[in-house]
Amino acid sequence: DVKERTLIAIKPDGVQRRLVGQIIQRFEQRGFKLVGLKMLQASQDILSEHYCDLRTKPFYSSLLRYMSSGPLVVMVWEGHNVVQTSRTMVGSTNPAEAQAGTVRGDFSIHVSRNVIHASDSVEGAQKEIQLWFQSKDLLDWDCWDQTSTSE
Ligand code: DAT
Ligand code: MG
Numbered sequence: 001d002v003k004e005r006t007l008i009a010i011k012p013d014g015v016q017r018r019l020v021g022q023i024i025q026r027f028e029q030r031g032f033k034l035v036g037l038k039m040l041q042a043s044q045d046i047l048s049e050h051y052c053d054l055r056t057k058p059f060y061s062s063l064l065r066y067m068s069s070g071p072l073v074v075m076v077w078e079g080h081n082v083v084q085t086s087r088t089m090v091g092s093t094n095p096a097e098a099q100a101g102t103v104r105g106d107f108s109i110h111v112s113r114n115v116i117h118a119s120d121s122v123e124g125a126q127k128e129i130q131l132w133f134q135s136k137d138l139l140d141w142d143c144w145d146q147t148s149t150s151e
C-alpha cells in the first residue's frame with residue numbers, strides 16, 4: 001500500500017542532541033514522504049494514551065517523565081511498507097542490540113534514551129496518528145516528479 005502511514009517521534013534526547021535534521025534526512029533519502037510534522041512538549045495525558053500497553057512495566061513512570069521532559073518532533077511518514085521499513089531503520093528497542101546503520105544503533109547506547117519512536121504495526125500506527133494529529137494537519141500532497149508538468 002503506497003499510502004501506508006506511520007508515526008515517528010524524535011524523543012527529547014534526540015532533539016537535545018540536535019539529531020532532528022539527520023533523522024529526517026534518513027527518511028527522505030529512503031524515499032518516504034513527509035505528510036505531517038510538529039514540535040511539542042507532550043502532556044502526561046497524551047503519553048499515557050500513547051504508552052497504555054506499557055502501564056504495568058517497572059520503567060513506565062520514568063518513561064513518561066523522560067518523554068515529557070522536553071520537546072518532541074512528531075511526524076507522519078507515508079509510503080510502501082513504511083511501518084515495517086521504519087522499524088528496521090530505527091533498530092532494536094535496546095540500543096545495545098541495535099545494528100549499526102540504524103538510528104538507535106548509530107546514535108544511542110541505553111534503552112531509556114533511545115532517541116526515536118516508530119509505530120510497530122499498521123493498526124498501531126493508525127491509532128497513534130489519530131492520537132497525535134488532527135486529520136486536517138496531514139497533507140496529501142503530490143510529488144512533482146510523479147505529476148505531469150504540462151499545463
Ligand atoms: P519500541 O520503542 O522499540 O517500540 P517498546 O514499545 O517496547 O519499544 O517500549 C517503548 C519505550 O519504552 C522504548 O522505546 C524505551 C522504553 N523501554 C522499553 N523497555 C525498557 C526497559 N527495559 N527499560 C527502560 N525503558 C524501556
Ligand atoms: Mg513500541
